[in-house]
Amino acid sequence: MSNIRLGIVGLGKIARDQHLGAIAATDGIELTAVASRNAQLDGVHCFRDIADMLASGVELDAVSLCTPPQGRFAQARAAIEAGKHLMLEKPPGATLSEVFALERLAREKGVSLYATWHSRAAAAVEPVRDMLAKRTIRSVAVSWKEDVRHWHPGQAWIWEPGGLGVFDPGINALSIVTRIMPDSFHLTAADLSFPANRAAPIAANLAFETAGGVPVTAEFDWRQTGPQTWDIRIETDEGLIVMTHGGSRLIVDGTAQIVEEDHEYRRLYERFVEIVPASAIDADLSPLVHVADAFMLGRRLTVEAFED
Amino acid sequence: MSNIRLGIVGLGKIARDQHLGAIAATDGIELTAVASRNAQLDGVHCFRDIADMLASGVELDAVSLCTPPQGRFAQARAAIEAGKHLMLEKPPGATLSEVFALERLAREKGVSLYATWHSRAAAAVEPVRDMLAKRTIRSVAVSWKEDVRHWHPGQAWIWEPGGLGVFDPGINALSIVTRIMPDSFHLTAADLSFPANRAAPIAANLAFETAGGVPVTAEFDWRQTGPQTWDIRIETDEGLIVMTHGGSRLIVDGTAQIVEEDHEYRRLYERFVEIVPASAIDADLSPLVHVADAFMLGRRLTVEAFED
Numbered sequence: 001m002s003n004i005r006l007g008i009v010g011l012g013k014i015a016r017d018q019h020l021g022a023i024a025a026t027d028g029i030e031l032t033a034v035a036s037r038n039a040q041l042d043g044v045h046c047f048r049d050i051a052d053m054l055a056s057g058v059e060l061d062a063v064s065l066c067t068p069p070q071g072r073f074a075q076a077r078a079a080i081e082a083g084k085h086l087m088l089e090k091p092p093g094a095t096l097s098e099v100f101a102l103e104r105l106a107r108e109k110g111v112s113l114y115a116t117w118h119s120r121a122a123a124a125v126e127p128v129r130d131m132l133a134k135r136t137i138r139s140v141a142v143s144w145k146e147d148v149r150h151w152h153p154g155q156a157w158i159w160e161p162g163g164l165g166v167f168d169p170g171i172n173a174l175s176i177v178t179r180i181m182p183d184s185f186h187l188t189a190a191d192l193s194f195p196a197n198r199a200a201p202i203a204a205n206l207a208f209e210t211a212g213g214v215p216v217t218a219e220f221d222w223r224q225t226g227p228q229t230w231d232i233r234i235e236t237d238e239g240l241i242v243m244t245h246g247g248s249r250l251i252v253d254g255t256a257q258i259v260e261e262d263h264e265y266r267r268l269y270e271r272f273v274e275i276v277p278a279s280a281i282d283a284d285l286s287p288l289v290h291v292a293d294a295f296m297l298g299r300r301l302t303v304e305a306f307e308d
Numbered sequence: 309m310s311n312i313r314l315g316i317v318g319l320g321k322i323a324r325d326q327h328l329g330a331i332a333a334t335d336g337i338e339l340t341a342v343a344s345r346n347a348q349l350d351g352v353h354c355f356r357d358i359a360d361m362l363a364s365g366v367e368l369d370a371v372s373l374c375t376p377p378q379g380r381f382a383q384a385r386a387a388i389e390a391g392k393h394l395m396l397e398k399p400p401g402a403t404l405s406e407v408f409a410l411e412r413l414a415r416e417k418g419v420s421l422y423a424t425w426h427s428r429a430a431a432a433v434e435p436v437r438d439m440l441a442k443r444t445i446r447s448v449a450v451s452w453k454e455d456v457r458h459w460h461p462g463q464a465w466i467w468e469p470g471g472l473g474v475f476d477p478g479i480n481a482l483s484i485v486t487r488i489m490p491d492s493f494h495l496t497a498a499d500l501s502f503p504a505n506r507a508a509p510i511a512a513n514l515a516f517e518t519a520g521g522v523p524v525t526a527e528f529d530w531r532q533t534g535p536q537t538w539d540i541r542i543e544t545d546e547g548l549i550v551m552t553h554g555g556s557r558l559i560v561d562g563t564a565q566i567v568e569e570d571h572e573y574r575r576l577y578e579r580f581v582e583i584v585p586a587s588a589i590d591a592d593l594s595p596l597v598h599v600a601d602a603f604m605l606g607r608r609l610t611v612e613a614f615e616d
Binding site for chain 2: 073093098105194199286289
């Protein structure tokens with residue numbers, strides 16, 4: 001089969017840090033066009049926006065959206081209506097309803113929709129999923145603490161409604177936990193800390209429970225300086241499982257099992273190449289459902305103003 | 309077929325105002341037991357909670373939960389695990405995830421799950437749905453404004469996280485609009501007004517759009533004294549359709565079409581009697597999805613403290 005001719009929309013930090021290199025490293029897909037208001041890329045067709053890209057006559061099979069979630073629906077709809085397979089950065093939208101609508105549109109048009117969760121492609125995720133299928137889980141504790149000034153410099157959209165604040169990294173943790181757990185879980189209580197001058201939370205404490213009553217807790221904090229923490233600790237009947245570095249490393253009962261470089265985005269594009277020929281839908285919204293639940297059920301606290 | 313033997317949990321305002329009378333007026337179902345911490349009812353078996361009710365040996369086929377949404381999951385799970393068909397007051401839970409979990413549990417156990425939306429049973433809803441299937445919609449405007457002191461006297465849970473504040477009535481409007489519209493819609497912007505001393509909003513302004521770009525707006529306000537408003541105005545290519553009184557009255561191009569007394573809860577129990585023999589699931593969560601979206605995407609404003 002010939003290569004999937006891909007157009008990407010948005011040439012911000014995530015596109016440059018991750019997508020471009022992953023596309024170049026993946027068999028079966030090639031970057032043909034880019035749409036970006038401010039930036040250009042050598043060697044591919046460049047457009048100001050997705051409308052120009054779709055109207056240009058440049059032949060594309062698929063579109064990958066690397067823009068912020070607010071306002072992504074119109075771009076996604078345009079791509080699907082033009083018959084393009086579609087891949088979405090996380091979170092797949094600013095609302096659940098719009099992503100449900102995209103899923104229906106994609107089915108009607110017979111194109112693939114891939115709502116990606118890059119952290120699910122971290123090296124330890126599938127091995128832990130297999131382990132947990134055979135063990136009894138006693139508790140799960142997520143600690144996701146990073147320095148927003150380092151990781152999101154000048155990204156104003158992230159503090160606006162729909163930008164999700166600390167849930168932007170936090171949803172990565174939730175995408176892992178929803179993948180590895182054999183049982184579903186739901187929020188029972190949450191505190192969300194909003195800086196006095198911001199529309200999105202800078203920290204969150206979440207208490208979940210599985211349908212079977214196992215406690216799952218999560219602490220998200222963007223005010224962490226010094227060592228950064230992206231850990232998930234799982235107590236089981238057969239001992240402790242710890243995932244660190246965002247799911248890329250694994251320690252079972254104190255012994256390191258997986259120490260691997262990060263290939264998350266390459267795995268995403270490999271998966272996309274796999275599902276496009278069948279026009280398959282891969283859109284598990286459960287991480288975003290948990291975030292929406294947290295905003296709905298969470299108690300809002302006001303904390304110190306945050307200046308970039 | 310013999311009557312469905314029903315136990316209800318919660319004997320608060322909604323149970324006494326609506327459920328008891330509707331059950332008594334509906335063929336095929338009879339009230340057998342009641343669980344309530346503080347209240348008793350003559351002529352039926354009375355228990356302190358659902359655990360006592362289920363353990364008592366009193367034969368029940370089904371359970372109807374009339375308790376506040378917070379903490380309802382444990383009751384719902386207990387009923388399903390005991391093999392009882394289950395009917396839920398709106399909203400069906402404090403989170404989306406827990407209701408998805410209940411749906412899975414109900415399928416596993418082979419029992420009915422009925423997530424009710426009483427406003428969908430209002431007299432004008434199905435006629436308007438039929439009309440809109442044949443017309444082109446230009447805009448939809450919801451105005452849902454009532455006096456919380458009158459309608460929710462002393463109901464502290466409604467101001468707590470999970471109580472939803474003004475979305476408790478507002479979700480009724482959303483349950484109607486999601487039923488009558490031929491196309492789905494999603495939130496594009498929202499303002500939520502939180503009293504300085506409360507954990508839930510007292511007012512909300514919502515802007516939605518259908519997948520096809522038709523604007524849908526909603527204004528929810530709990531500070532309305534004097535005339536109360538529960539109206540939905542739909543501009544179409546063939547004229548104006550207005551639903552008033554919470555969907556029970558209908559005016560098409562200025563002419564009153566339906567003026568009917570309220571039988572919403574009776575219709576709910578008729579529907580429950582219909583689905584129980586087939587162990588069917590009737591759980592459309594789209595109204596609650598829109599509310600979760602509003603909490604996630606909405607901008608929070610702080611307004612004057614509210615005292616009951």
